[in-house]
Amino acid sequence: MKRTFFLILLFFFLQTVYSENTIYELGPKSENVIVFTAARNQNNESTFSTELLENFAKELKEFPLQIRVIIAITDNDFPDLPESINIIESQNTKKLISKINESKSRLVFVLSDGPSDRAVLSVGAVKKTSPPWMLKDLQEILQKQNISVDFKYNNIILYRLGIISDNMLAEYLKEDIPAIRISYGADIRPVLLSLINTYTQGIPSEWDKHYNIKNFFGLRIISEKILVILIIVVALLGLFYIFIFSFLFDRRREKNIRDLLLLWRVPVFFFIINLFALYMGEYLTTLLFSIKFGFQDSIKFLPVTAILLKLLFSIIIISLFAYVNRYLKLPNNIFIYGYLASIACFFNIFIFSRVDLSLAIIVLEIYILSFFSYHFKRAFVQIIFLILNILLLIYYFGNVLFIKDNLIDILFYANNTLAAMFILPYMLMFIRLFMQLKKERPEIKYMHLKIIGSITLLTCIFIGLILIYPSFLQPKNKKEFILYNIENGNKYISVISDIKNESEKIDEDKEFYRLSDIKEDDFIKVQAGIQNYLERIIGEVNINPLVKAAVIQVIISRSDGFPVYEANMDFKKSDEGKKAEFISPINLTEPFSIKFSGEKNAVLHVQILAWFYDNPLNPDFEFLNDNLKNKKIIFHVIKEFDLISKAES
Numbered sequence: 001m002k003r004t005f006f007l008i009l010l011f012f013f014l015q016t017v018y019s020e021n022t023i024y025e026l027g028p029k030s031e032n033v034i035v036f037t038a039a040r041n042q043n044n045e046s047t048f049s050t051e052l053l054e055n056f057a058k059e060l061k062e063f064p065l066q067i068r069v070i071i072a073i074t075d076n077d078f079p080d081l082p083e084s085i086n087i088i089e090s091q092n093t094k095k096l097i098s099k100i101n102e103s104k105s106r107l108v109f110v111l112s113d114g115p116s117d118r119a120v121l122s123v124g125a126v127k128k129t130s131p132p133w134m135l136k137d138l139q140e141i142l143q144k145q146n147i148s149v150d151f152k153y154n155n156i157i158l159y160r161l162g163i164i165s166d167n168m169l170a171e172y173l174k175e176d177i178p179a180i181r182i183s184y185g186a187d188i189r190p191v192l193l194s195l196i197n198t199y200t201q202g203i204p205s206e207w208d209k210h211y212n213i214k215n216f217f218g219l220r221i222i223s224e225k226i227l228v229i230l231i232i233v234v235a236l237l238g239l240f241y242i243f244i245f246s247f248l249f250d251r252r253r254e255k256n257i258r259d260l261l262l263l264w265r266v267p268v269f270f271f272i273i274n275l276f277a278l279y280m281g282e283y284l285t286t287l288l289f290s291i292k293f294g295f296q297d298s299i300k301f302l303p304v305t306a307i308l309l310k311l312l313f314s315i316i317i318i319s320l321f322a323y324v325n326r327y328l329k330l331p332n333n334i335f336i337y338g339y340l341a342s343i344a345c346f347f348n349i350f351i352f353s354r355v356d357l358s359l360a361i362i363v364l365e366i367y368i369l370s371f372f373s374y375h376f377k378r379a380f381v382q383i384i385f386l387i388l389n390i391l392l393l394i395y396y397f398g399n400v401l402f403i404k405d406n407l408i409d410i411l412f413y414a415n416n417t418l419a420a421m422f423i424l425p426y427m428l429m430f431i432r433l434f435m436q437l438k439k440e441r442p443e444i445k446y447m448h449l450k451i452i453g454s455i456t457l458l459t460c461i462f463i464g465l466i467l468i469y470p471s472f473l474q475p476k477n478k479k480e481f482i483l484y485n486i487e488n489g490n491k492y493i494s495v496i497s498d499i500k501n502e503s504e505k506i507d508e509d510k511e512f513y514r515l516s517d518i519k520e521d522d523f524i525k526v527q528a529g530i531q532n533y534l535e536r537i538i539g540e541v542n543i544n545p546l547v548k549a550a551v552i553q554v555i556i557s558r559s560d561g562f563p564v565y566e567a568n569m570d571f572k573k574s575d576e577g578k579k580a581e582f583i584s585p586i587n588l589t590e591p592f593s594i595k596f597s598g599e600k601n602a603v604l605h606v607q608i609l610a611w612f613y614d615n616p617l618n619p620d621f622e623f624l625n626d627n628l629k630n631k632k633i634i635f636h637v638i639k640e641f642d643l644i645s646k647a648e649s
Helices: 002-014 048-060 091-100 132-144 155-161 167-174 189-198 224-248 253-263 265-293 296-300 303-325 334-355 357-373 379-402 407-412 416-440 447-468
Strands: 022-026 032-039 068-074 105-112 119-122 179-183 212-215 219-222 480-487 490-497 501-503 524-533 536-545 549-557 572-574 579-583 592-599 603-612 632-644
Touching (some): 022 048, 032 189, 048 068, 048 189, 091 167, 132 179, 132 189, 132 219, 155 212, 155 357, 212 357, 265 416, 296 407, 303 407, 379 416, 536 549, 549 592
Parallel strands (some): 480 632
Antiparallel strands (some): 022 068, 212 219, 536 592, 549 579
16 A cells, blocks of 8 residues: 555656756766757747747758757746745756756856847846956857957946846856856847857866956956955055155144044944934835825835935935034044045955955955045145046945846945945045035135035935826836636736735726626636545645746645645745645646645645636727726636545555
8 A cells, every 4th residue: 555655656757847948958977068049939839039049940950969958948036026926946047057967067048039220238137247257258258259349347246246136047157156147139040059169078077156347358357366356465565655645744743643533433423323214214205205105115216216306305414514614623634534534445345245255346446446545635626536436436335327127226225324435435535525625725615514504405305206296207118907806706907016005996886897707616626625535635626727827926824734745746845834825837738737745634734826818708809098098908817615535545
């Protein structure tokens, strides 16, 4: 009997449910493999990239390869669903990864459709970037083929900070598989063949994860080793100069030393003020958006506006405290304020290098500018150095303003302690500049008040824009969905958009009268059961989608223990192991079955959540209301039931 039991389990668990990937394995069996892959579109139809790889695979069959090559055409992992339905598991990519992980050294190039006049490169995701040698080799081959390359070198830092990410590379980089995405709309097969020839003799194993890139007469890679050496050299030279030469050759060295002993508390004071101002700016901004839109997360609707408003609130608070500084009987020593700004920059080198070593280049450059600036007293020279500092930040982070996917998580809710440290030297530079301007141009009165007033006016304008919410401020590419929910016989309608998920009053008699008879069984048929067998239960849930399902989620739960031990599909545990979550392939048209084992006599609860693009009763359904016609309707079907084990058989 035990033998029969294990045969049953083996039969169950060998039947793994996956979407179909089309895979071509070419060349000799070896420890090295180079992979070219492209995904079908959201309807799982061919794209330019998939057709190109299909043709490339046919060509390679006649080519004498000396390295293993895999060409994979995968089904799409990303259905056209609202972002709030966050259940995508990248199943097809994971299946491909399980295959290529059989090789010791692997290399992946992901192809996607793009412009026909240039190749757009993506090299990072999940705070990781592709190896520098991989990027350099690809760029050199593209240039030899006279293909223009569109790659923003500064994005290397943005990838590592998590500000930008490429979803198509995420699963590969999570598994430490070197991967780059190439978006191109023309024939790239000669490039792919050159890549194969490049790595025929082997794939490099080193992976410098903290490199930086400069574009000086070509691609210049600054390795982790060079960055560490630069930090050490600057640290030694900086410390030597700061504590020795800064005062040694100055005619007012005795006064400077006395003033330094009094002013050393100023950076500490302003760091605390900066930290307080950032938290207050964050609070006031979320409060304003909550007043206007009714909920805090609405800041994600206008990310750039929210970030700028937080900064403006913070600047006003900092400026007010800076103004108070003039009434404190502290020395107005312009040299010392510049010196303290340089010291703050010096410490930032080590603080931000600890966050990410590639940031060392940025803070080193800021330090060099601040180092030279505090040796010049004239106001116009200080202004020039401040402008250079601002231009440096724009050079490195200007692209951030055009990336709106996760700006709120990365920038708005940034580590305020690190932000306060980053702002501190600029704060001291501005105070120094105002002191020098007051000295050189005493006729300029109340300049600081005018600046504070201007910033306050700008903040009021932003507040007014948010409260009025004019049409030009509203994003034009906002996606909105009508969610028609059918839950255990009950029906209700909700609207999902980029700004808010809410129930909305819609004239059902007018808009949905043609769907009044629709029910769960028009979308899916479900059969399920469990039975005791020896010391376990064997269960099965069969789901048959009657129309194409975007994705189906099955949650099997148990109140008093683990519901599932093993299954024929991957599943995710949650709620301290009391829930097992299964995700179907996307764009599902065929029945699928979940077979599993669990504890004997267990009582299980099954919840099935399915999303459908189409409906079976009225496939040509359209909204009559013009305001609703631009919204995509999605049918959300929910079925729940209990499973109780039958007697042993």
